[in-house]
Amino acid sequence: MSTILNLWTKANLVPFGNKAFSLAFSQKAPYFATIRPTFTELRPNYAELVIPKRRAVHNHIGTVHAIALCNxxxxxxxxxxxxxxxxxKRWIPKGMDISYTAKATSDITCIAETDQAQWDGDDPDLHVRVKGVRDDGTVVIEGVIKLWVTPKPARS
Structure with a gap:
């Protein structure tokens, strides 16, 4: 079991554990903290978190800003x-293809999904399906995040 999955599993054994996990995960890349994500589900090939709609992530029309959604x-x-x-194996992001499909007028649930066969194959190009969904079920952003997945170098 990965370290992150182990932490998620342990955190969810206590009240508000997902909040503590989310705060700790946000420190991995500090810009994640700017959106105050709360993870709601995490397992192999699936992750889900919520971005709260608040003034700090608004754009000029009062909806959740496109870059906050991408974050x-x-x-x-x-x-x-x-x-x-x-x-x-190891991974690194190499691009995003995103479409903004509706106004982000509520908290947004961000979802990332893959299929296990994508990780088990030899193709280094791996596309993670992503979408953001409003409270009413409307998809406000969708697309793929492209990863470059390669074997870890041998230790010397």
């Missing part, structure tokens, strides 16, 4: 990658 998608993707990747 949430990237946090979900990063957690998914950490709990899914085989131990002999």
């Amino acid at each position: 949430g998608l990237e946090a979900a993707m990063g957690a998914l990658a950490e709990v899914t990747i085989p131990s002999d």
Whole structure:
């Protein structure tokens, strides 16, 4: 079991454990903290978190800013990658293809998904499916985050 998945599992044994996990995960890449994500589900090939709609992430029309949405998608993707990747491989993001499909007028649930076959194959290009969903079920952002997955170098 990956370190991140182990922490998630242990955190969820106590009240508000997902909040503590989310805060700790946000320190991994400090810009994640700017959106105050709360993870709600994390398992191999799936990650889900919520970005609260608050003034600090608003754009000029009072909806959740596009870059805050991308930040949430990237946090979900990063957690998914950490709990899914085989131990002999490493990953790095190499791009995003995103479409903004509706106004982000509520808290946003960010979801990242893959299939295990993507990780088990030899193709280094791996596309993580991502989307952000409003409280009413409307998808406000969707696309893929492209990863470069390669074998870990041999230790010397």
